[in-house]
Amino acid sequence: MISFTRLKDIREDHDLTQEEMASIIGTKRSTYSLWELGINIIPLDSLNKFANYFKLNVDYILSLTDERIINKNHDNLNFQDLGKKIKKIRKDNGLSQKELADILKVSQPCVNKYEQGKIEIPLDSLYKFSVRFNVSLDDLIKK
Numbered sequence: 001m002i003s004f005t006r007l008k009d010i011r012e013d014h015d016l017t018q019e020e021m022a023s024i025i026g027t028k029r030s031t032y033s034l035w036e037l038g039i040n041i042i043p044l045d046s047l048n049k050f051a052n053y054f055k056l057n058v059d060y061i062l063s064l065t066d067e068r069i070i071n072k073n074h075d076n077l078n079f080q081d082l083g084k085k086i087k088k089i090r091k092d093n094g095l096s097q098k099e100l101a102d103i104l105k106v107s108q109p110c111v112n113k114y115e116q117g118k119i120e121i122p123l124d125s126l127y128k129f130s131v132r133f134n135v136s137l138d139d140l141i142k143k
Contacts, residue, residue: 002127003063004038010054010061011036025049044123048077048141058137062127069138077141080117085140087115089133104128 011021022032025046034040042050051058057069090100090111097111104111104125113119121129130137 002038002041002124004036004042006061006063007042007050008036010050010056014054021050024053041123044120044126044141045077047123058141062137064130064137071138075142077120078117079120082121082141083115083117086111086121086129089129089135090115093133100129103132 011018016024018032018036019029022029025032026049027046031040035042035046047058047061051061051071054061055071057065057067057071059065060068086100090097095103097115098108101108101111105128106125110119114121114125126137126140129135130140
């Protein structure tokens with residue numbers, strides 16, 4: 001289960017309101033609020049913007065690690081590169097797209113589109129992938 005408690009903690013540590021944070025990320029305050037509460041899952045591109053703004057690693061933000069790494073990489077996400085990494089890890093583990101789809105609880109065509117970089121992989125699926133294959137989200141998205 002993804003923990004979003006650090007979104008609020010990090011924001012408050014920097015004396016920012018939800019309104020200010022939402023503006024920085026490029027969303028509405030109400031949308032951002034639902035992410036902090038864990039009611040909705042923050043999209044990967046918005047999480048990347050959050051990480052870039054605070055120069056922090058994604059693994060720390062999502063409580064996958066307690067190691068707070070200062071990240072100076074401000075690249076935008078490259079879904080083709082992410083897809084290639086997902087495909088390589090899947091193949092290295094001897095899994096078919098269907099088997100990975102079953103693990104992520106998505107359809108096989110979705111996995112195919114993730115691997116081709118045609119669609120953004122939802123954060124909850126990428127999180128499951130990261131935990132299942134013991135890989136850093138930061139490594140997956142080149143942070």
